Amino acid sequence: xxxxxxxxxxxxxxxxxxxxxxxxxxxxxxxxxxxxxxxxxxxxxxxxxxxxxxxxxxxxxxxxxxxxxxxxxxxxxxxxxxxxxxxxxxxxxxxxxxxxxxxxxxxxxxxxxxxxxxxxxxxxxxxxxxxxxxxxxxxxxxxxxxxxxxxxxxxxxxxxxxxxxxxxxxxxxxxxxxxxxxxxxxxxxxxxxxxxxxxxxxxxxxxxxxxxxxxxxxxxxxxxxxxxxxxxxxxxxxxxxxxxxxxxxxxxxxxxxxxx
Numbered sequence: 001x002x003x004x005x006x007x008x009x010x011x012x013x014x015x016x017x018x019x020x021x022x023x024x025x026x027x028x029x030x031x032x033x034x035x036x037x038x039x040x041x042x043x044x045x046x047x048x049x050x051x052x053x054x055x056x057x058x059x060x061x062x063x064x065x066x067x068x069x070x071x072x073x074x075x076x077x078x079x080x081x082x083x084x085x086x087x088x089x090x091x092x093x094x095x096x097x098x099x100x101x102x103x104x105x106x107x108x109x110x111x112x113x114x115x116x117x118x119x120x121x122x123x124x125x126x127x128x129x130x131x132x133x134x135x136x137x138x139x140x141x142x143x144x145x146x147x148x149x150x151x152x153x154x155x156x157x158x159x160x161x162x163x164x165x166x167x168x169x170x171x172x173x174x175x176x177x178x179x180x181x182x183x184x185x186x187x188x189x190x191x192x193x194x195x196x197x198x199x200x201x202x203x204x205x206x207x208x209x210x211x212x213x214x215x216x217x218x219x220x221x222x223x224x225x226x227x228x229x230x231x232x233x234x235x236x237x238x239x240x241x242x243x244x245x246x247x248x249x250x251x252x253x254x255x256x257x258x259x260x
Contacts, residue, residue: 009081012048016085019097020152026098026162027152030090031055033160035063038070040163043099047074050082050093058092086152100150103140103168110184112139113202113253115246116209118217119145127157128243129210130167134158136250137257139205140166186226189217190249194228201229202253210246213239 019025028034028044037044049055052071059070074094083089108114115133120126126141126149133141143149149167187207195201202208209225211217222228231240231248240248 009077009084012075012077013081013084015046016048016095016097023148023150024100026100026150026155027086028096028098028160029086029088029152029156030159031058031062031092031094033155033158034070034094034096035066036158036160037096037098037163038066039063040161042101042160042163045097045099047071047094047096048082048085049074049076049095050079052076054092055094090156098163101163101166103166108166109139111204112137113206113208113250114139114185115141115250116187116207117141117143117149117242118209118211118221119143119215120147120149120242121145121212121214122242123147123151123153124157125213125242126151127154127159128241129246130154130158130165131161132243132247132250134161134164136247136254138165138250140168142167143169144171145169187221187224189222189225189228190231190245191217191222191228192230194230196232197229197249197252199252199256202249202256206253208246208249210242210249213242 016027019027028037034044034047049071052074055071055074059067063070082093085095115129115138117126117129120143126143126147130141130149141149149169150162155162185205185207186203187209188202189209209217209221229249231245233240
């Protein structure tokens with residue numbers, strides 16, 4: 001643990017601020033994001049804390065498997081400096097920078113479903129989807145639209161579980177790109193007009209496409225889908241939160257799988 005008490009923090013502040021727009025880096029805000037990143041093999045290049053002793057206690061209590069590794073090489077800085085490293089400094093008092101892993105479509109798990117989010121509007125929702133997808137054993141999560149799925153707010157939402165499975169944004173013209181992902185995969189649109197979701201609805205290696213909560217899926221994606229499936233809901237309930245819809249659909253598949 002390195003402790004810096006003097007001046008000369010501007011370089012550190014600049015690194016953490018510019019990292020938020022660097023497509024090669026991931027900003028890990030908070031203890032749980034760092035914990036999961038390390039647990040799933042992330043390359044963490046810098047960690048800053050406002051309280052080294054607190055970080056050590058958190059590691060012992062919540063991540064004993066990472067004790068001695070989690071705070072390794074961390075720099076302790078004054079509270080006034082820590083507050084400048086993020087628009088909303090995490091309550092757990094630790095922020096890290098890590099390398100984003102490469103996304104290789106050809107190496108995706110071919111038997112597990114791949115989650116496709118079409119033009120999601122909320123970084124928090126994207127992060128929550130990634131957290132669910134990691135828990136359920138999905139092959140990965142890909143998004144379209146302008147929002148970066150690796151945005152720091154999405155990483156907070158996933159608690160750093162971006163590193164547990166492949167995550168990437170594909171271009172807005174994804175219809176033309178889908179053949180890269182669709183080798184031996186069926187594209188299933190999760191849509192209110194589809195057949196009701198039930199055990200066995202999700203075939204091996206499916207691509208599960210979800211639209212945003214306002215607009216749903218685009219006509220182009222619906223037309224490209226091999227089939228549509230709908231989540232059963234009580235009359236008068238118009239929609240589910242995106243992450244909840246993904247969780248319901250993935251676990252309809254997961255619970256059909258043999259125990260690992």
